[in-house]
Amino acid sequence: MKRLVYSFKNFLKEKYPFPVRKLQIHTNLGCPHRKDRTGDSGGCAYCYNPGFSNVENSSGSVERQIRRGIDRSRKQGFEGKFLAYFQTYTNTYADLPLLKSWWHMIYDYPDDIVGLAIGTRPDCLPPEILSALAEISENRMVWLELGLQSAHDRTLELINRGHDYQCFVDAINRVKQYPDILICAHIILGLPGEDLGDMQHTIFEINKLQLEGVKLHHLQIVKNTMFAKWYAEGKIPVFAEEEYLGLLKNLLPYLSPEIVVHRLIGDIQDDLLIAPRWKTVKSQLIQKLYREMQEEGIYQGKYAMDTSDENESKFDFYKQGD
Template identity: 40%
Template sequence: MLYYKFSDYLKKRFGCRVARISVDAGFSCPNRDGTISSDGCIFCDNRAFNIAVRNAGRGPLASQIEDGIAAGKMRYGAKKFMLYFQAFTNTYGPPAVLKARYDIVRNYDDIVALSIGTRPDCVNDEILDLIGSYSDRYEVWVEYGLQSIHDRTLSFINRGHTYADFNNAVRLTRKRKNIKIAAHVIIGLPGETKADIFETARAVGLMNLDGIKINPLHIIKGTRLAASYKKNDLLTLDEYVDIVVGFLEQLSPGTLIERLSADCPWELLVAPRWILDKQGVIRAIEAAMIGGETRQGKKWTKQI
């Protein structure tokens, strides 16, 4: 096994193809509404998050879910589904409001898993207890946007939280045994060297998280990064592949790899264009791993 694919895990766990339904449940983000900042992360444009979200906009949540189920059945032959609260910050609100929105999952018998995407500074015990309560019927995940362990980078990209916030969120979440934890990281952030990125890989590896989503930095139209980036700052496909392979080597073999490239609609993408061939990027990573006779976790055991 080159790396531990999330799709394989879901298939084995639930006995059939499980498709993810990504929704916009109408939340906001404290990094956009003025609470932390009103500018947002410099790369952020939630329109690029996902096709369903783009098409549905903030249409009714039920319609987004029903469209997602129909599309998953038709395109992938999926029989079961994971509901992913993706857009913006999905724990940003009073617990009663969160519960009212999460509860919609109980209306759909084919949904077997629930995943909540959020910022690491937007959870507390009460919210995590609420999320954990869905483990009565669902596999439950929380996905934290980390992006990098380097506070200077987090500050530059205007995340509005620190690495310590992420560590705290992981610590709080781990007090519950019924919530799985995934982190999102971005490779190629401004000012980061390969050594910096590998420091993030080592730190995440040592945390032995349940899952990770690895994204290449890409520039989306209308973002602040689009106005300031320099073409030479972006990774080439070969550079990205080389770094991802090294990143995977430093992760625990038990961490599920949920994503290795980005999904961005061509009409919103400024650069790099190579991310438009998502399957090609994944094939290139796998080929490099085979050629290099390496695998996820190859360097992980040496660190503990």
């Protein structure tokens, strides 16, 4: 039977004979693209970063957060291992010695931590940082999570990403010099001005770049953001539950079956979320999606046999017919 979606859980099961979960670490590094450090751009239009993680649970030194996170999981009966996940803001936005001191802490927990996941921007990857990650990737799993959101420059400009698509491609080419570093692109579906064809094109670009992973998020309106203002002015539509599941069913068949889907639905801290306020919980929505995919004979990669121009022309045909 065809695998419906190549989930991160599937991937970890293939790699390790024990369960692995992410251990979230908050470093408070800020972001070069926001006003809070040297940048003055105001940041991405959708971003209020505390909304994207449970920062409340991530206070104290990195060492303390690691210890506390492991202890908490053990008390809950979790017997597996961890990926140390540096998630919020831009986790390469610091001097190398400081970053290395944090990243190398995973070596203090050889029985608990199997590797790292580092979230950052494509324009914040200097060579010395990449080579430090490459060194760790020789004996630990290293995921580099890079924000892209869309492969369309007009969208990147609209949402004030502060870089264009070529900047992302250049970053990928630099990271690919170190084949043990695994790359996961973050994508937002439903950005203003994008239709199904635009989003499918972004999926095709991800295929072409042969990334190892992708994180898909539905557009969410978070308090204290530019999007919150536009939403209040009626300028941004958001998805209803069914609409979003329908969109995923339209996109996943075009995503290469080799690409690990780390996430299908976004997560925002409840008290910061303005819209959409869905009634069904995320896990149930995913079960519903899988059920419908099975019933309808849909699976990841169904139409993504290769990443050649021939496939792109099939995609163009599909776009016209939709």
